[in-house]
Amino acid sequence: MMTSECMPVTLEFGGGAELLFNNLKEHELQLPNSRIWTVRELLIWMKDNLIAERPDLFFHGDSVRPGILVLVNETDWELMGELEYEIQRKDKIMFISTLHGG
Amino acid sequence: MPALCKTNCGNKAKLKRPKTGDALCKECFFSAFETEIHFTITKGKLFQRGNTVAIAASGGKDSTVLAYVLKLLNEKHDYGLKLVLLSIDEGITGYRDDSLDTVKQNRDDYKMALKVLSYEELYGWTMDSIVKEIGKKNNCTFCGVFRRQALDRGAAQLGVDVLATGHNADDIAETVIMNVLRGDIARLQRCTDVATASEGAIPRVKPLKYAYEKEIVMYAYFKQLVYFSTECIYSPNAYRGYARAFLKDLEKIRPTAIIDIIHSGEVLRVKENVGTRERGVCERCGFVSSQKVCKACVLLEGLNKGLPKLGIGKSSKVNKMREMKMNPVVDF
Numbered sequence: 001m002m003t004s005e006c007m008p009v010t011l012e013f014g015g016g017a018e019l020l021f022n023n024l025k026e027h028e029l030q031l032p033n034s035r036i037w038t039v040r041e042l043l044i045w046m047k048d049n050l051i052a053e054r055p056d057l058f059f060h061g062d063s064v065r066p067g068i069l070v071l072v073n074e075t076d077w078e079l080m081g082e083l084e085y086e087i088q089r090k091d092k093i094m095f096i097s098t099l100h101g102g
Numbered sequence: 103m104p105a106l107c108k109t110n111c112g113n114k115a116k117l118k119r120p121k122t123g124d125a126l127c128k129e130c131f132f133s134a135f136e137t138e139i140h141f142t143i144t145k146g147k148l149f150q151r152g153n154t155v156a157i158a159a160s161g162g163k164d165s166t167v168l169a170y171v172l173k174l175l176n177e178k179h180d181y182g183l184k185l186v187l188l189s190i191d192e193g194i195t196g197y198r199d200d201s202l203d204t205v206k207q208n209r210d211d212y213k214m215a216l217k218v219l220s221y222e223e224l225y226g227w228t229m230d231s232i233v234k235e236i237g238k239k240n241n242c243t244f245c246g247v248f249r250r251q252a253l254d255r256g257a258a259q260l261g262v263d264v265l266a267t268g269h270n271a272d273d274i275a276e277t278v279i280m281n282v283l284r285g286d287i288a289r290l291q292r293c294t295d296v297a298t299a300s301e302g303a304i305p306r307v308k309p310l311k312y313a314y315e316k317e318i319v320m321y322a323y324f325k326q327l328v329y330f331s332t333e334c335i336y337s338p339n340a341y342r343g344y345a346r347a348f349l350k351d352l353e354k355i356r357p358t359a360i361i362d363i364i365h366s367g368e369v370l371r372v373k374e375n376v377g378t379r380e381r382g383v384c385e386r387c388g389f390v391s392s393q394k395v396c397k398a399c400v401l402l403e404g405l406n407k408g409l410p411k412l413g414i415g416k417s418s419k420v421n422k423m424r425e426m427k428m429n430p431v432v433d434f
Contacts (some may be wrong), residue, residue: 014323014331015163015319015331016331016332016333019332019333065350066347066350066351066353066354067315067346067350069316069319069320071323074116075114075115075116075117076116076117076118076320078117078118079105079115079116079117079118079125094323096319096323097331098163098315098316098318098319099346099350
């Protein structure tokens with residue numbers, strides 16, 4: 001796929017969420033540009049293509065499990081429309097687990 | 103696009119506070135978060151000028167934020183406290199040894215003294231060796247009981263006036279739910295206290311009592327505080343896990359649920375003659391206990407006598423077992 005047909009997006013994982021994604025804190029993605037990507041669709045894609053283990057610890061219904069914080073470009077997704085947010089080129093989407101012990 | 107900060111400071115809002123629903127920018131969030139903890143400290147009279155305070159430090163998000171904020175508030179409001187870090191090494195390879203590195207980082211970053219006390223030196227057993235003996239069932243009981251006492255012992259060795267723990271609002275709400283589900287009236291009464299003092303023990307305080315987990319994690323993230331976030335390699339406390347999942351689901355529907363449950367715990371009152379027990383000291387080790395012999399000593403006795411199930415379960419059962427001269431045919 002040519003770069004112009006792709007949308008670069010960075011996913012970051014923290015607070016223990018990275019353990020479910022091959023222990024990698026950062027994933028560079030090229031999403032096909034043929035459609036509009038909302039966070040809802042990104043999560044479906046992640047469920048099918050990215051998560052390495054125990055998806056039930058990360059996903060819940062069509063969203064993330066309660067207790068996993070999501071930030072879009074350093075901003076709480078609750079201020080960005082949550083699942084309905086339309087992902088833009090070079091967005092950085094961060095998932096932080098609060099579920100790991102202290 | 104995100105809204106502007108609710109305080110009219112002109113900055114873009116960065117997060118929605120679960121407790122109030124306010125959209126705040128980073129700086130206004132820091133200020134609100136720190137001010138609330140300051141308020142918890144002053145209203146609850148958690149410290150007195152000149153106190154030496156041990157911070158129970160695990161290297162996790164809560165104690166890392168607690169150490170950072172206490173240092174900041176101590177300087178900003180001139181509490182006049184001496185802060186030290188106290189860590190317990192349970193002896194869990196690949197878990198606690200790594201998280202202790204984070205605590206050592208805190209020690210250097212915040213310029214606080216650090217004391218590490220291990221289960222091995224206190225009890226002669228590491229969690230690794232306990233799990234070898236008893237398996238992965240009930241091992242959290244040993245760990246929890248030993249840690250509680252280990253913190254008391256460490257605080258005593260350091261000669262501190264107060265022990266501050268990183269329990270946050272979510273933790274306390276979970277504990278309220280668990281104590282209701284277990285019918286543990288005595289603990290239900292105590293678990294929401296912001297400060298607990300009992301004879302023979304160093305007072306414990308919870309400055310983060312009203313701080314939501316979401317805000318603690320966001321604070322650590324925005325401040326770029328480094329913390330350790332790996333799950334314990336031995337099975338996590340399943341019962342608490344359920345209470346936690348339930349609470350998180352409730353929070354999703356109604357974010358004030360956490361504070362509401364804490365409030366319920368605070369105002370619940372039971373009749374005076376119901377289920378509470380005087381707390382005294384253990385006749386063997388002298389640390390705080392509601393029984394003649396404390397749970398830590400009973401568990402340790404079980405381990406050392408090859409009866410590791412001694413002490414798992416209700417105290418009344420334990421007493422019966424011990425009266426029966428510990429008949430080794432025990433099946434729980």
